[in-house]
Amino acid sequence: MTDQSSPGAARPDPLRLETGFSGLARVGARPSLPAYIASLWAYRHFIRFDALSRLKSNYRKNVLGPVWLVLTPVLNGLTYYLIFGLLLNLSRGIDNYVGYLLIGVFGFQFTNKVVMAGGSAINNNRKVVEAFSFPRASLPIAASLRETLGYIPGYLAMLVLILAIATPDEITWRWLYVVPIVALQAIFSQGIGLLLSRVIAAAPDFLNIMSFTMRIWMYASGVFYSFDRFANRPELAGLLDVLEGNPLYQILSMLRGVLLYAESPSLEQWLLVGAWAAGAYAVGFIVFWSAEETYSREAK
Template sequence: MAQTTVVESYSGPTPKELARKHGLGAAGRLPSLPEYTRLIWSYRHFIWEFASAKVSAALGNTRLGMIWQVLTPLFNAGVYYVIFGVLLNTKRDVDNFIAYLCAGVFIFGYTQSVVQAGVQAISGNLGLIRALHFPRASLPISIVLVEARNMIASMAVLIAIVLFTGEPLTWEWLLAIPALLLQTFFNAGFTMLVARLGSKLHDLRQLIPFIMRVWMYGSAVLYPVTQFTQHLHGWKLAVVQANPLLVYIELIRHALMEDVPLAGTPTRLWIQAIIWALVVGIGGYAYFWRGEKGYGRG
């Protein structure tokens, strides 16, 4: 007589429910943007230590170390002053051209350094990416942290220059803090943008110096901003004045200097600075997040 086997049905949790209960996810799944943000926060100590290691590696073999982070923009400002301020006489329309020029050079150099390093954030760390599992946004964020630390030292020198050249110390100087924070948020988003582009377009690394040079000439770093109103009108002037780096440079000049010519009213500059920080900061972050699964492949 044939035996009948009775199979009892399993009424426990499904594998998906067990995985969800214990915080497991599908391999290779792109986390949602909020999940990705929480993951980056959980790696904050790694990001800070990685940024500190990059500083030590970059300057550890030099005698002056961190001082080079201050000397470099000072040397650049000196060269630009001789060429543009003295030889081309662009200083005639600004009372305190030395402070005006240094503010432009230091603030522009902050974004320039971030972008030049950010374009290699992925392509320059392929060994680390392929060996370890961590949110790839940690790499461009660490670059922003490095340059933000350098910028603090540069601002101390800039303040000394502004005071030495005769500018009075006022409460408006405190406006430099939110202006730099907005620029840092802008830098973070722009760094992530070029980091993803640089991971696919390796020739972008060669183009960045030329792009930044053109950007500098369009940001009134080396000459008075009044040159724009004298030679441009209508939509052309509006486009040039909406340049984000021009906006952040003008805000710092407005905070640290008295009676300085500006590219627009302070209110308009602040509105533009906030918009650029939000659009580029959030947009660059989302754009980088969308490519998370592809970094280090190929």
């Protein structure tokens, strides 16, 4: 018998492992952008179900349910009217200030809710992100969709209040413009929510800063005052140009024009708001997708 342990003994070849099997991919790898969009489309039923089920759950948690969608902006509007309309007299020079304020408060509240819901979606669902494999963008999209659907009664209540107490100049077919304007606002807000969702997932402390950021945005959007009051101050001309380029300011201006003053939005406004909506969604989606591999690790 040959001693296999002797130096001259023949030894069996080590087991060779072939690599590069076709069809295999690294677990958790980020898919290509087209493949990611296709996977989101495959999850469209989950997105819709998640948005609707959580919306119903939120209604059941509150005794007044959807009434708060109306009460919150109305109470905010009353507060702003007392402080800025009566005490500070910022209503000077604004036709139909009550309607102007209603549109500003309801319109800003909608963007605020959609942005905050989308931005905190990953942070609020860390256990789900850690435990399951699915396109993570479905979470902020579902959260934004939930707030969009949930705010429909709020916008309807705004229209009723305008008719009841704001007495618009004229009720015309231009009121139909509200639908595409709000649709662009929803797309823009959801895009910002996707972008912030990536930021907050990486740095959860940023969520605490968001309330201050949204408050600054509110003041920069002319919610309860008009930028026209500063038109005679040439030193502010550059700042006013920047503020008037604010997409939320333009959205509120378009809503005020069609609902209060019987004015159609200009082509420049449509193009500006449309560009902001498309750009915000594209940038937010791509930034979110680019970090798809990191969300599971950040959730741990």
